[in-house]
Amino acid sequence: MGSPEVPIIDVHTHILPPELIARAHELEERDEHFRALSRTPNNRYATVEELVRDMDGAGVSLSVTFGFAFKDPGLCREVNDYVAASVALYPDRLIGFMCVQPFDPGLEREISRCAAAGLRGVGELFPDGQGFSLKEGPARLGGLCREAGLPLLLHVNEQVGHFYPGKGGQGAADAYAFAAANPGLRVCFAHWGGGLLFYELMPEVRRVLENVYYDTAAGPFLYDPRVYDVAKASGCIRKVLFGTDYPLLGPERYIRRMGDGRLGDDDVRMILSENARRFLDLH
Numbered sequence: 001m002g003s004p005e006v007p008i009i010d011v012h013t014h015i016l017p018p019e020l021i022a023r024a025h026e027l028e029e030r031d032e033h034f035r036a037l038s039r040t041p042n043n044r045y046a047t048v049e050e051l052v053r054d055m056d057g058a059g060v061s062l063s064v065t066f067g068f069a070f071k072d073p074g075l076c077r078e079v080n081d082y083v084a085a086s087v088a089l090y091p092d093r094l095i096g097f098m099c100v101q102p103f104d105p106g107l108e109r110e111i112s113r114c115a116a117a118g119l120r121g122v123g124e125l126f127p128d129g130q131g132f133s134l135k136e137g138p139a140r141l142g143g144l145c146r147e148a149g150l151p152l153l154l155h156v157n158e159q160v161g162h163f164y165p166g167k168g169g170q171g172a173a174d175a176y177a178f179a180a181a182n183p184g185l186r187v188c189f190a191h192w193g194g195g196l197l198f199y200e201l202m203p204e205v206r207r208v209l210e211n212v213y214y215d216t217a218a219g220p221f222l223y224d225p226r227v228y229d230v231a232k233a234s235g236c237i238r239k240v241l242f243g244t245d246y247p248l249l250g251p252e253r254y255i256r257r258m259g260d261g262r263l264g265d266d267d268v269r270m271i272l273s274e275n276a277r278r279f280l281d282l283h
C-alpha cells in the first residue's frame with residue numbers, strides 16, 4: 001500500500017460534553033449499556049477539542065461524530081445539542097450525526113430539530129442498549145430518515161466468538177431484515193456489519209443490500225487484517241467505510257492493518273475517503 005493521497009474521512013467517532021463526562025458515574029446508574037461500555041478497561045471519553053486534536057495528529061481531514069445513544073431521549077437531546085455546537089465550531093472538520101430513541105413519541109420533532117441545527121445523519125444507534133429490534137422495526141425510524149435524506153449508522157456485531165462488554169445480540173440477519181424493510185435508505189452497519197458483507201456473495205442478498213455500507217470500527221479487536229481481503233473477494237470494497245470508534249481506538253492501527261492485506265491503492269482510497277463521500281452524499 002502506498003500512502004493514501006486522499007482526505008481521510010473517519011465515519012465513526014464519539015464525543016461527549018464535558019458536563020456529561022463529569023456525570024459519568026450517574027449516567028452509569030441510569031443507562032445499562034453506557035455502564036457496560038464505561039467499565040471496560042479500554043474505555044475513554046473525549047470532548048470535541050480532543051477529537052480535533054487527535055484528528056490533526058493522525059492526518060484525518062473529516063470525522064463523522066456523534067454522542068452516545070442513550071435509552072433516555074432526554075440524554076440523547078443533550079448529546080445532540082453538544083454535537084450541533086461542535087459542528088458549528090469546526091464546520092470544515094466535522095459532520096454531526098444525531099442520536100435518537102426510535103420509540104420516543106417526539107422522534108420526528110427531534111430529527112427535524114437536529115437537522116435544522118446542522119446535523120446530517122442519524123447514529124450510531126445501539127439496538128440492544130436502546131431496547132429495539134432491527135428485525136421487528138422500528139419502521140418510523142427508517143421512514144423518517146429516508147424522507148429527510150439522512151443516512152443512518154447502526155450498531156450490529158458478530159454473533160459468534162468471544163464475549164466482551166458492549167457486544168449485543170443483533171447481527172447480520174437483523175441488519176439484513178432492516179435493510180430489506182428500508183430499501184432506498186443509505187445505511188451503514190457498524191463493526192463490519194456483524195459479518196453481513198460475506199452474504200453479498202449471494203446475488204439476491206446483494207440486490208437487497210444495494211444501499212448498505214459497512215464500517216471498520218473496532219475491527220482490530222475482532223478480525224484478522226485479512227478481513228479486508230474478504231471484503232474485496234465479496235465485491236464490497238466500494239461499501240467499506242473507514243471508522244475508528246474513537247476514542248476507543250485511533251486511526252493509526254487501522255491504516256497500518258489495511259497494508260497487511262492485498263489491497264491496492266485504489267481500494268485504500270475508496271475505504272479511507274471516496275466511499276464515505278457517497279454514503280454522506282458529499283459533493
Ligand SMILES: [Zn+2]
Pocket residue numbers: 124155156190191217
Ligand atoms: Zn458500535
